[in-house]
Amino acid sequence: MEAKDEAGFPQDSVGLVVPQRAGWDATFALKSGAQLPGYELVYETYGELNHAKSNAVLVCHALSGNHHAAGYHAGDSRPGWWETAIGPGKTIDTNRFFVVSPNNIGGCHGSTGPNSINPQTGKAWGTEFPQVTVEDWVASQAALADRLGIERFAAVIGGSLGGMQALYWAIEYPDRIAHAVAIASAPWLSAQNIAFNEIARHAIQTDPDFAGGSFLEAGKTPERGLMLARMLGHVTYLSGFGLGQRFGREVRRGDLSGRGPLEFEVESYLHYQGRNFAGKFDANSYVNITRVLDLFDLGAKHGGDLVRAFKDATCHFLVLAFSSDWRFSPERSKEIVDALVAARKGVVSAVIETEHGHDAFLLREPEAYHRLFRTYMDRVALDFA
Amino acid sequence: MRPDLEIISDLIAPESRVLDLGCGSGALLFHLQAHKSVNGYGLEIDREQILECVAKGVNVIEQDLDEGLSHFSDDSFDFVVMTETLQAVKRPDQVIAEMLRIGREAIVTFPNFGHLACRLQIALKGRMPVTGHLPNQWYDTPNIHMCTFRDFEQFCREKGIPIRERFVVNNVYNNNWLINRLPNLFGITAYYRIGRA
Incomplete structure (x- = not known):
């Protein structure tokens, strides 16, 4: 049994x-050229901002994440998405760090996005919500930092798409970040990555209940499309070996005779994940945010040259990858590291052995992951201690 | 300061770019960062050693040296350092060539198989040498390409690799008139700074 405090946590x-x-009431000029007439960010913070405001850490979420990274909402039995890493005494130790975790714009959990009301029409944005980018997210996160009085983050941290935000912070706001932590990330998406995203979008957009993106007005939810998108995504976040270890060929119900319904354990798992997600995620957000991934290219401003892209960065980098991650494989992290070395930037990098694939960054194990990550965070804390 | 690191440090110019192949706990790079303002990186495969590097604030990249160095472009570094490892790699000649491709100069150190103690054990006992500086048996030694200082210098001559500096020491990192006079007989470890052909 885990030790509980008096409130039961x-x-x-x-x-x-x-x-x-x-x-923010002012118009936000997005990278696409579109204008957002003001926006809201919903965010959570954990720990205490110190007097010098030097212990702040920004946690950036990935595709399906949100601001609820740690702790419990009232009445919830499940904690935030990175409870394994954030908390008192944990890797991102809230006894030392003041953690800021926003929901990005374009999301669907409270920050301005496709399911919020467009003040110009009085209706939900739906597909009219402009395409956002990592650049826009980072700009809005910087505005939040201003609002909180944080001039410089001790670290900006993220896994997957979150890592891309951390890397972009490093080159866009070199004076405002001391450390960038990019876990299971990539400098840009491969054709294969984009292909998976397009299959997910296609599943959503061809669901009749998507209603051309106006499903909210139609009072519908494209559950089949979202479910299919999530099932596909989930398979790519895990390794084949890991799935085999966990589910093998176990049959949940029915048998192999062909009589009656047959369901393998792995199918049941995917159905559960898909259904669960379909009830919680806005389809237009999913379409928009998978495009955020597709559009991300750290070297874009420099003709694809990552070394030049990192030229003005002043922070120190931690780049971690997982051996069985095939969505953003260790080779993709290596591209980042090689560019950082060529650009003469400080970097620590490792490939963690695990069978858990891309999603390993969310897990409590393997121990080697958190030990290295934590040792690095100890260094981060030394900078302001 | 460890005397062996002091010797290497003396071979490295201030503010240079240094790659340490098999950097261990990062002691050399830590010293070089503090005293010579180098921009240093270490490659290491041992997890505990990597943690020690991180704790010291040393740049460390997890990598198996047998994977090669092809991902580093030409002239990436001023110095590429490899201490006490040359004799343990599969192809020392190729490793040296790679070190001198990605770095302007290389610093290598290795144990001397021509030391008197080694010679006596082969000559008198007819056995593979097991000494203080080469403690392993023939069947479990990581040192698969032992050579003498003379062998190494012959290799450099054949490859046209200039030896810019050499420093030979005994087992307590000192040198004396005997070592200087007969390094291949009395030297335990040599530190070579080599350049491009």
Whole structure:
């Protein structure tokens, strides 16, 4: 049994958290050229901002994540998505760090996105919501930092798409970030990555209940499309070996005779993941954010030259990859590391042995992952201690 | 300061770019960062050693040296250092060539198989030498390409690799008139700074 505090939360949890909001009335010029007439960010914070405001850490979420990274919302039995890493005494130790975790614009969990109301029409944005990018996200995160009085983050941290935001922070705001931590990330998406994203989008967009993106007005949810998108995504986040270890060929119900319904354990798992996701995620957000991934290219401003892209970065980097990750394989992290070395930037990098694939960054194991990550965070803390 | 690191440090110009192949706990790079303002990176495969590097604030990249160095472009570094490892790699000649491709100069150190103790064990006992500086048996030694200082210098001559500096020491990292006079007989370890042909 885990040790619980008096409120019933595990002792190494930040416990009960209440999301906060910040709003901007001014027009936000997006990278696409579109204008967002003001926006809101919903975010959570954990730990205490120190007097010098030097212990702040920004946690950036990935495709399906949100601001609820750690702790528990009132009445919830499940904690935030990175409870394994964030909390008192944990890798991102809230006894030392003040953690800021926003939901990005374009998302569907409270920040301005396709399911919020367009003030110009009085209706939900739907497909009219402009395409956002990592650049836009980072700019909005910097505005949030301004609002919180944080001039410089001790670290900007993220896994997968979150890591891409951390890397972009490093080159866009070199004076505002001391360390960038990019886990299971990539400098840009491969054709194969984009292909998977397009299959997911296609599944959503061809679901009749998607209604051309106007499903909210139509009072529908494209559950089949979302479910298919998530099932596909989930398979790519795990390794073949890992799936085999966990489910093998176990049959949940029915048998191999062909009489009656047959369901393998792995099918049941995917159905559960898909259904669960379909009930919680806005289809237009999913389409928009998978495009954020497709559009990300760290070297774009420099003709694809990553070395030049990193030229002005001043922060130190931690780049971690997982051996069985085939969505953003260790080779993709190596591209980042080689460019950092060529650009003469400080970097620590390792490939963690694990069978858990891309999603390993969310897990408590393997121990080697958190030991290295934590040792690095100890260094981060030394900078302001 | 460890005397062996002091010797290498003396061979490295301030503010240079250094790659340490098999950097261990990062002691050399830590010293070079603090005292010579180098831009240093270490390659290491041992997980515990990597953690020690991170704790020291040394740049460390997890990599197996047998994977090669092809991902580093030409002239990436001023110095590429490899201490006490040349004799353990599969192809020392290729490793040296790669070190001198990605670095302007290379610093290598290795144990001397021509030391008197080794010679006596082969000559008198007819056995593979097991000494203080070469403690392993023939069947479990990582040192698969032992050579003498003379062998190495012959190799450099054949490849047209200039030896810019050589420093030979005994087992307590000192040198004396005897070592200087007969290095291949009395030297335990040599530090070579070599350049491009």
